[in-house]
Amino acid sequence: RSGFVSIVGRPNVGKSTLLNRILGEKLMITSDKPQTTRNQIKGIHNVPDGQIVFLDTPGIHRAKTRLNKFMVEEALSSVQGVDLILFLVDGAFDPEKEAGMIKEVLSGVEAPVILVLNKIDLIPKGDLLGRMAAYGENYPFKEIIPVSAASGDGVEQLVQLVHGLL
Ligand code: GDP
Ligand code: MG
Numbered sequence: 001r002s003g004f005v006s007i008v009g010r011p012n013v014g015k016s017t018l019l020n021r022i023l024g025e026k027l028m029i030t031s032d033k034p035q036t037t038r039n040q041i042k043g044i045h046n047v048p049d050g051q052i053v054f055l056d057t058p059g060i061h062r063a064k065t066r067l068n069k070f071m072v073e074e075a076l077s078s079v080q081g082v083d084l085i086l087f088l089v090d091g092a093f094d095p096e097k098e099a100g101m102i103k104e105v106l107s108g109v110e111a112p113v114i115l116v117l118n119k120i121d122l123i124p125k126g127d128l129l130g131r132m133a134a135y136g137e138n139y140p141f142k143e144i145i146p147v148s149a150a151s152g153d154g155v156e157q158l159v160q161l162v163h164g165l166l
Contacts, residue, residue, distance in 0.1 A: 009088030
């Protein structure tokens with residue numbers, strides 16, 4: 001199984017942390033400050049029957065400055081021409097407030113999209129199912145997966161799912 005998988009989402013939702021976790025190495029720069037990742041960085045995950053190329057993209061922004069505009073364009077282009085998209089959100093975000101941005105970024109996208117609800121270590125367990133369901137009403141995600149990129153919870157299940165979809 002081989003393919004290109006793009007990881008997209010707002011700045012600071014944990015894209016680089018997730019990619020580090022998947023690759024099992026500290027390859028990416030992570031930071032508390034948004035926008036550390038200025039360029040698309042590829043990480044290759046070798047599996048017995050092939051390899052998966054992960055793309056770590058700059059976050060999706062409302063364009064205000066020229067730099068931000070560039071980053072929006074990068075994020076939008078990174079959802080084109082890939083086999084699978086991991087759309088990351090912060091578990092603490094309000095799904096209703098993300099709905100418009102999700103539709104905008106994913107409009108016209110044909111590849112399957114997995115919604116990854118990250119940072120579940122920071123949210124009350126009782127909030128999880130309701131938030132997952134709310135995201136499901138915003139877009140026909142292939143799957144909605146709760147993870148903690150920081151602790152590793154759910155990441156193995158996510159990798160299995162990615163393999164199964166490629
Ligand atoms: P990116 O801008 O989307 O690439 O986000 P980063 O991977 O750089 O992470 C932004 C911040 O969120 C860093 O301080 C990370 O340590 C933190 N972070 C990422 N994933 C998690 C998580 O699952 N739980 C918690 N508590 N913090 C996380
Ligand atoms: Mg990053």
